[in-house]
Amino acid sequence: MSPSRKRAPSPTPLLIEPLRREALREGLLAWYDRQKRDLPWRRTRDPYAIWLSEVMLQQTQVATVIPYWERFLQRFPTVAALATAPLPDVLAAWRGLGYYSRARNLHLAAQDVVARYGGKLPSTAAELLTLRGFGRYTAGAVASIAFGEPAPLVDGNVARVFSRLFEVEGLPGDRVREARLWALATELVSPERPGDFNQALMEHGATVCRPDNPLCLLCPVREDCLAWRHGRVNELPPAKVRAPPKRMTLALAVWAHEGRLLLARREEKGLFGGLWELPAAEIEADTPDSESAGKLTQALGTPVRVEAALGTVRRQLTHRSLTLRLLRVTGSNHPTRAPAFRELRWCTPEEASSLGMSTAMHKALEAALEAGVLPA
Numbered sequence: 001m002s003p004s005r006k007r008a009p010s011p012t013p014l015l016i017e018p019l020r021r022e023a024l025r026e027g028l029l030a031w032y033d034r035q036k037r038d039l040p041w042r043r044t045r046d047p048y049a050i051w052l053s054e055v056m057l058q059q060t061q062v063a064t065v066i067p068y069w070e071r072f073l074q075r076f077p078t079v080a081a082l083a084t085a086p087l088p089d090v091l092a093a094w095r096g097l098g099y100y101s102r103a104r105n106l107h108l109a110a111q112d113v114v115a116r117y118g119g120k121l122p123s124t125a126a127e128l129l130t131l132r133g134f135g136r137y138t139a140g141a142v143a144s145i146a147f148g149e150p151a152p153l154v155d156g157n158v159a160r161v162f163s164r165l166f167e168v169e170g171l172p173g174d175r176v177r178e179a180r181l182w183a184l185a186t187e188l189v190s191p192e193r194p195g196d197f198n199q200a201l202m203e204h205g206a207t208v209c210r211p212d213n214p215l216c217l218l219c220p221v222r223e224d225c226l227a228w229r230h231g232r233v234n235e236l237p238p239a240k241v242r243a244p245p246k247r248m249t250l251a252l253a254v255w256a257h258e259g260r261l262l263l264a265r266r267e268e269k270g271l272f273g274g275l276w277e278l279p280a281a282e283i284e285a286d287t288p289d290s291e292s293a294g295k296l297t298q299a300l301g302t303p304v305r306v307e308a309a310l311g312t313v314r315r316q317l318t319h320r321s322l323t324l325r326l327l328r329v330t331g332s333n334h335p336t337r338a339p340a341f342r343e344l345r346w347c348t349p350e351e352a353s354s355l356g357m358s359t360a361m362h363k364a365l366e367a368a369l370e371a372g373v374l375p376a
Helices: 018-035 047-057 062-075 078-085 087-094 102-119 136-147 156-165 175-188 194-207 291-300 349-351 357-369
Strands: 248-255 260-265 280-283 305-316 320-332 344-348
Touching: 018 175, 047 062, 047 102, 047 136, 062 087, 078 102, 087 102, 102 344, 136 194, 156 175, 156 194, 156 280, 248 291, 248 357, 260 349, 280 291, 291 305, 291 320, 305 357, 344 349, 349 357
Parallel strands: 248 320
Antiparallel strands: 248 260, 248 280, 260 344, 305 320
């Protein structure tokens, strides 16, 4: 061979033997065709509706998502309708779903789609990845389900299925493990029915290859599962060790004036970002009411004094144990602006009910009203 001639690079070795790959594709697709759940987003080809379902389903159960998805589409039926809506209206429609950064990113991405793509979602995973809130999973899901691109995806369900099928070692979040899972997904995705195949993987993980008590006897690809063959189904994937939730205590100003309560909207970032609340300031768990008044004074930019403690609301969030201490307050001024908040508003209970507010703050508002802070 002439020294000037270069040898062609060797092809990357396959992770899945071709016959096994075809058996897995056929088995999972046939099972999906027989057993798939009748979910409303599976009855539409609208990319926007499919995208919305994928965002809502992150960290949220299917049964919870369905009514939210239907109501959200009624209120914001198109990408353009969502893009032009005020963010507080979007957050109000999201109230109760939690993880409000999803709604904020959805709103920003919709504006970007209108500005850059004329209101139509781009059809490739690579383009979708340039939009706010689109990670590799969401881009792969929308590209494959809505547009038929053979784009891979890996979510928690798929990671569990692959960990067992291919005996993938390592803790969730380990970079070597994640790289192997994505390589397997890339190799396995069906070129003919990528959207159905990706949904089959997720459906299988949600209903059969479950975290606890997996239904191996009902698994359509049991014979090709290495963990089942080797008696390791309950070992894989290993459970991720979670840090204990951070404890956080907030003092809430329950300030009544002429049949209205003072509400505040936070800046767009951080806990409860962009949402309405009874004005809150973080305190230590043992902070006396007099010091809490000082914190609220600083947040509201006007002197506040505590009249009475109204009780406590506790909520368990994913990463926080939240204690909301309700303090009935008053002051000589009735503020309409504050340094710690984006917006202040004096609201009747009816007006407050239509605002975007976290479930925790909504419970605090209910507790304040039940304590009789406004005349009957």
